[in-house]
Amino acid sequence: MNDPIELDARRLFCPLPVIRLQNCIQQQPTGTRVRITATDPGSLRDIPAWCKLFGHRVLAIDEREVEFVFLVQKGEDDD
């Protein structure tokens, strides 16, 4: 399996981390994994919520002191 695509969304406020993830994942084939690092606590809610709407899977959330790292896998239905 390929390494995940890395996205840096630190110091961006929501919804920009979600927009970064959306714009990246739209260009990728199903099954692609993306690891995104954010610092806005709002991303803890917004990224999983957005993934759910489009059928993407949140494989892991690593909640650190000031950073949140999400590993997301692109689902099949993202029209």
Next chain:
Amino acid sequence: MTRKALALISGGLDSMLAAALIQRQGVEVHGINFFTGFCVEGHTHAIRKRDRRREKRNNALWVAEQLGIKLHLLDVVDEYKDVVINPKHGYGANLNPCLDCKVFMVHKALAWIREHDFDFIVTGEVVGQRPMSQRKGTMPVIARESGADDLLLRPLCAQNLPPTRPEREGWIDREQLKNFHGRSRKPQMALARELGIEDYAQPAGGCCFLTDQAYSVKLRDLWDNRGRRAYELDDIMLLKVGRHIRPSAAFKLIIAREEGENNFLEGYKRQFQSIKTVSHAGPLALIEGEPLDDADLELACAITARFSQGRDADAVELRFSDREQRTRLVSVKPLDAGQIPRDWIIG
């Protein structure tokens, strides 16, 4: 054939109801939300330390979850600058270019539906609800200038307006649309109850910093002192943070009010000159302007020291850093509150 509509979702109640009404008629609805940089989405809470753990949500995403629709998020920060800087229809009470903004967003939505083969656009506008963008006279302006024309449907007040193409073609039933008008919120609240919507964000104008007087004063000051109407995303984010004090045309101080803001401003130290108290606990201050001469530096330090725990001390020591991170120590007597004229305080 299932028709497809794109609903502009602000996160407030009206756009939620408009989308729900169309969804209820069997139309496939997607949402779209625009990030302009001025959106009020808990940014100050995300910065301030005491608020960081407070439960927050992006209201547009939350609405999409409630309705079970896909939400497309568009970063329009750069394109939106022209709307803010050169609004054809002017500003509202503050620097809010509401009519131009709506034209811009509907135009973007039109481009989106053409690209994605959708049939029409839905907004939560209500005739007579807002003094600038939602008057009977401006509704056709938005439809015409955006290019959407009769593909723009306002379900909450459609019965007060000429039938649009989705109504004429029978894609949706006009009889099931509404005839709301005016500023009363009661019809919306009643419809929310009817649709089983119990939780929604407080609506009406609260989603954009440009409608905020204090924010608009800071933006106007930024333009006046740069001698041109222009901004970058960092500029408009920084206007949401700290105390803004301008002692002269030469410089402005952005002084953190608490630890979270200190941490946020730290991220800008390479773009600005900065001052941090060292002998006492106190704020980080960014200095926006040209390199300071010694007199202005002393004044900037004395102001910053005023907001430190050494405000009553005979001397406070501060570290000044230039943009290249070269530092020097400066010792000053903090200004008294009365020595900071009111007209220096922008916000």
